[in-house]
Amino acid sequence: MLAFQIIIVAFVLFALSRVIARFREGSLTAGWLVLWSAVWVAVAVAAILPQTTSWFARLIGVGRGVDAVIYVSIIFLFYLVFRVFLRLQKIDHDITLVVRELALKRRGEADKD
Amino acid sequence: MRTAVVVPAYNEERTVGEVVRSVRPVADRVFVVDDGSTDGTAAAAAAAGAEVIRHFMNRGLGAALGTGIAAAVAAGAEFVVTFDADGQHRAEDVPRIVEPLAAGRADAALGCRTADRARMPAVRRLANWIGNALTFVLFGLWVRDSQSGLRAFTRRAASELEIMTDRMEVSSEIVKEIKRHGWRLAEVPIVPVYTEYSLSKGQGFIVGLKTAGRLLLNRLMR
Numbered sequence: 302m303l304a305f306q307i308i309i310v311a312f313v314l315f316a317l318s319r320v321i322a323r324f325r326e327g328s329l330t331a332g333w334l335v336l337w338s339a340v341w342v343a344v345a346v347a348a349i350l351p352q353t354t355s356w357f358a359r360l361i362g363v364g365r366g367v368d369a370v371i372y373v374s375i376i377f378l379f380y381l382v383f384r385v386f387l388r389l390q391k392i393d394h395d396i397t398l399v400v401r402e403l404a405l406k407r408r409g410e411a412d413k414d
Numbered sequence: 415m416r417t418a419v420v421v422p423a424y425n426e427e428r429t430v431g432e433v434v435r436s437v438r439p440v441a442d443r444v445f446v447v448d449d450g451s452t453d454g455t456a457a458a459a460a461a462a463g464a465e466v467i468r469h470f471m472n473r474g475l476g477a478a479l480g481t482g483i484a485a486a487v488a489a490g491a492e493f494v495v496t497f498d499a500d501g502q503h504r505a506e507d508v509p510r511i512v513e514p515l516a517a518g519r520a521d522a523a524l525g526c527r528t529a530d531r532a533r534m535p536a537v538r539r540l541a542n543w544i545g546n547a548l549t550f551v552l553f554g555l556w557v558r559d560s561q562s563g564l565r566a567f568t569r570r571a572a573s574e575l576e577i578m579t580d581r582m583e584v585s586s587e588i589v590k591e592i593k594r595h596g597w598r599l600a601e602v603p604i605v606p607v608y609t610e611y612s613l614s615k616g617q618g619f620i621v622g623l624k625t626a627g628r629l630l631l632n633r634l635m636r
Contacts, residue, residue, distance in 0.1 A: 386631075397477040397580050400469045404447075404481055405488070408467050 309348040313341045340377070415442040417512055418491035420482030421464070422447045422475055423499035427454040429611065434462035436505040437497060445485050446499070449478040455499075476584030480577040487573045494572040498563035500611065507604040511566045514600035521571045521597035522588075524557055525564030525604035534606065541622055545586070548626055552633045553590040558601050561585045571597050579632065582625040 320337045323329040329337070347354050347370055354366030363369045419441040423430045434444055446459035450472035460466045467485055469478065479496055486494045493512045497503055507525055514520040527534060528542065542561055549560040565588065567575060574595055579587050592599050 390632075393580060394578060397473045397480070400471060400473050401477065401481045401484065404467050404469050405485060408465070408485070 306348050310345055313345040313348075316341050415490050415492065417441050417493045417495060417508070418443045418445060418486035418489060419495045419497050419508060420445050420447065420479065420486055421459070421497050421499045422449060422478035422482060423451065423455050423459065424449040424472060424475075424478070425451045425453045425455060426499040427451070427458045429501040430455055430464075430499045431458040431462040433497070433499055433501055433503075434459055434464040437508060438463055440505050440508040441495070443486070443489060443491070445482050445489075447478040447482040447485075449473060449475075474581035474584075476577050476582075476587065477580040479584055483567070483572050483575065483577075487569065491572070492569050493566055494569070495566045496563060501609065502607050503564045504605055504607060507564060507602070511564060511600075511602045511604070514602065515566055515568050519598065520600035521568050521595075522592050523566040523600040523602050524559060524589075525562050526557075526559035526601050527562055527604060527606040528559050535608065538608075541619075544626070545622075548629060549586040549589050552629060553586065553593055555589050555593040557589055557599070560589050562604075564604055571595070579628070581628065582621065583629050583632065586629055 317338060320329065320334060320341065324331070324334040351366065354370050356366075358364065358366045358369035361369060363372060417440070419437045421430065421433060421437075421444065423446055426433075430446060434446060437444055444464040446456075446464040446466050448456040448459065448466055448468045450469045456466050456468055465485075467481055469481065482496070483494055493515055495508055495512060497508070503525070511523045511525050514523055528539070534542070542559060545561045546557065546559070550556045562585070575588070575591050577584055577587060577591075591597075
């Protein structure tokens with residue numbers, strides 16, 4: 302096994318252990334557990350058996366295995382950024398709701414004084 | 415109570431007091447939402463006789479409007495008017511914009527500053543037109559002044575109005591809400607007061623671009 306394969310597999314094992322730990326904590330839902338596990342297993346498979354990426358590339362009609370891996374990675378990253386964007390928007394608005402609630406409540410209390 | 419005027423204000427100590435004094439004769443209650451100002455906005459508004467609601471941190475125009483409208487509805491207002499704190503609106507336009515609602519002809523009213531074209535600087539007119547066009551493309555309702563700060567809602571419209579955006583996009587979002595709820599809209603010509611100060615407080619080029627960008631993103635992502 303080449304050095305980079307060992308490094309990647311070791312990293313994947315570490316990442317998988319984190320994913321499982323997060324799931325046990327309850328901060329990751331079952332759906333995300335499956336998705337993230339699949340992502341990391343796929344990374345390990347691609348590192349150990351590079352020829353599988355060529356098979357995958359032919360399957361989706363892209364020239365080379367490496368290209369297919371990069372395309373899929375970019376799509377996945379875009380999707381993650383999209384998720385983070387939505388999440389940020391929600392948190393931003395939630396902060397506003399908290400600030401509003403506090404502002405109206407304080408006013409109500411000031412009226413009583 | 416009939417008419418409540420909501421004035422969102424962020425660092426407007428120079429003008430907010432005068433604005434409050436000018437609208438008090440035409441409003442039963444005046445709510446100033448101090449959106450986390452770092453100057454004396456809250457004190458100036460209170461001294462002029464407004465009821466001040468204070469955001470402890472700056473959340474943006476949409477957030478401030480949402481808070482003020484909620485307070486006005488809770489206080490039992492029949493008509494809720496939004497009014498800019500920078501002094502660009504005339505108090506005498508408040509009864510004019512409430513009139514179609516009071517007469518039962520409309521559920522929401524927007525004050526259009528475009529009626530008298532000569533008054534608006536050319537750059538402003540262009541920016542406004544772009545705002546109108548973008549609002550139309552995204553939300554499917556053409557209004558003559560989508561970015562106007564002078565608006566009026568009936569009690570029912572004000573309580574059903576759902577403001578999800580926190581910043582300047584709120585102006586277009588309100589147009590979206592008018593369309594979504596199928597409210598009858600009155601567009602009332604108003605006379606804007608352009609002073610050097612009120613021009614400096616509006617959306618500059620960069621802020622306008624950011625607003626447009628966020629509008630597009632919001633539309634695409636939902």
